[in-house]
Amino acid sequence: MTTTDATEESGYTSSYLADQHAGQLARLRTLERAFDPLSQAVFNQLDIAPKPAILDLGAGAGSLAGWLSKRYPDAMVTATDIDTRFLVDIPGLRVMTHNAATGDFPPASFDVVHVRALLCHLNEREDILTRAVTWVRSGGWLVIEDVSLQPSLRTANPVFRKVAQAGVTLLEQTVGSDMLWADTLPDGLRERGLARVGHRTLEGRIGDNSPADTFWAATTAQAEPALLKCGLLSQGDLDAMVNLRADPGFTETALTFISAWGQVLRNENGVRGRARVTAAKGMHNDQ
Numbered sequence: 001m002t003t004t005d006a007t008e009e010s011g012y013t014s015s016y017l018a019d020q021h022a023g024q025l026a027r028l029r030t031l032e033r034a035f036d037p038l039s040q041a042v043f044n045q046l047d048i049a050p051k052p053a054i055l056d057l058g059a060g061a062g063s064l065a066g067w068l069s070k071r072y073p074d075a076m077v078t079a080t081d082i083d084t085r086f087l088v089d090i091p092g093l094r095v096m097t098h099n100a101a102t103g104d105f106p107p108a109s110f111d112v113v114h115v116r117a118l119l120c121h122l123n124e125r126e127d128i129l130t131r132a133v134t135w136v137r138s139g140g141w142l143v144i145e146d147v148s149l150q151p152s153l154r155t156a157n158p159v160f161r162k163v164a165q166a167g168v169t170l171l172e173q174t175v176g177s178d179m180l181w182a183d184t185l186p187d188g189l190r191e192r193g194l195a196r197v198g199h200r201t202l203e204g205r206i207g208d209n210s211p212a213d214t215f216w217a218a219t220t221a222q223a224e225p226a227l228l229k230c231g232l233l234s235q236g237d238l239d240a241m242v243n244l245r246a247d248p249g250f251t252e253t254a255l256t257f258i259s260a261w262g263q264v265l266r267n268e269n270g271v272r273g274r275a276r277v278t279a280a281k282g283m284h285n286d287q
């Protein structure tokens with residue numbers, strides 16, 4: 001197992017999204033409130049081995065890792081992050097400082113590997129996905145979840161469109177994020193030979209005081225100084241967006257929470273999967 005120093009620089013850790021930002025814990029809580037219901041629904045329909053070893057990679061403030069340790073009381077849940085400052089006082093977790101871009105785990109270490117809202121931000125996302133497959137035991141599951149900002153770029157509203165495009169550009173330029181990468185799921189799991197691949201999505205709106213709205217607003221507020229400094233938006237643009245979001249007549253789809261999962265089945269030739277696709281009630285599964 002390879003671990004790395006928490007102080008190591010990367011696009012994420014030196015950006016406005018990083019954990020040292022004063023508003024970061026509150027912002028991560030807004031993400032958790034928006035995403036946890038989808039993640040929990042996905043785990044509730046997977047058949048997971050008894051006494052599973054579970055990895056939550058880039059666990060953030062740990063709400064899902066904490067839920068997993070309660071949901072599977074016999075499990076060994078490992079929560080990693082490049083910055084573990086928020087992974088404290090959560091019962092049942094093994095917490096580890098680990099850089100997903102450079103750190104590794106021995107082959108077949110876990111029955112479940114879960115990664116949420118991390119890979120879209122890392123340049124090494126495709127390589128990490130490939131390595132994460134090797135960390136899963138045969139019969140175990142890889143669950144990859146991420147946020148797509150695709151819907152916000154399609155809006156007809158000029159104020160929202162300008163702010164959305166600026167946010168995506170800022171993330172690309174200062175973090176290295178690809179905020180449309182989540183739309184490539186679940187194909188990335190099929191391409192890596194996983195079986196019983198499925199996916200589920202949750203639409204996130206702004207202007208309706210929903211958890212997604214709160215997450216969007218918290219992230220945009222945290223980005224404000226960088227948006228202004230990079231010249232992507234003016235204070236007038238930001239004020240116009242605040243007024244628009246407060247307008248009772250305004251609500252729009254801004255983002256999609258995407259969850260994709262697949263089972264790792266190995267034989268003597270390596271990973272093998274099947275790819276017949278069926279769809280059922282918002283939940284899509286290969287059989």
Ligand SMILES: C[S@@+](CC[C@H](N)C(=O)[O-])C[C@H]1O[C@@H](n2cnc3c(N)ncnc32)[C@H](O)[C@@H]1O
Nearest residue numbers: 012058059060081082083098099100101116117
């Ligand atoms: C947007 S947060 C998501 C947290 C959590 N997965 C969730 O969904 O609630 C991204 C997390 O990834 C961590 N992170 C960023 N770069 C990382 C890296 N190279 N390796 C591991 N974690 C990293 C950040 O510190 C942060 O906690």
